[in-house]
Amino acid sequence: DCFTENGYDYRGTTSVTVSGRRCQEWDYPEPHNHSKTPHNYPEAGLVGNYCRNPDNDRAPWCFTTDPTVRWEYCRISKC
Numbered sequence: 001d002c003f004t005e006n007g008y009d010y011r012g013t014t015s016v017t018v019s020g021r022r023c024q025e026w027d028y029p030e031p032h033n034h035s036k037t038p039h040n041y042p043e044a045g046l047v048g049n050y051c052r053n054p055d056n057d058r059a060p061w062c063f064t065t066d067p068t069v070r071w072e073y074c075r076i077s078k079c
């Protein structure tokens with residue numbers, strides 16, 4: 001799949017980052033405790049560990065399950 005503009009409206013199911021790391025679940029604070037939770041951002045589609053752009057960055061991203069890498073952009077093409 002692909003994302004338009006900055007992916008703010010991306011609601012696909014990719015959950016892999018550009019480096020191939022796995023995305024952390026948005027509603028779980030491990031390994032990275034963070035403020036981008038489904039509770040705080042109910043309109044952002046923060047479901048499972050799917051790549052999203054809740055803070056209007058330049059592309060969909062996610063926190064990673066690697067404790068040494070807090071977040072990364074995702075492996076999704078621009079449409």
Ligand SMILES: O=S(=O)(Nc1cnn(C2CCNCC2)c1)c1cc(Cl)ccc1F
Pocket residue numbers: 033034035036055057061070071
């Ligand atoms: O919980 S967080 O969202 N973590 C965080 C750290 N970097 N990012 C980037 C995510 C992609 N867009 C740029 C910020 C998010 C977070 C946000 C802010 Cl404003 C401050 C502290 C913090 F912990």
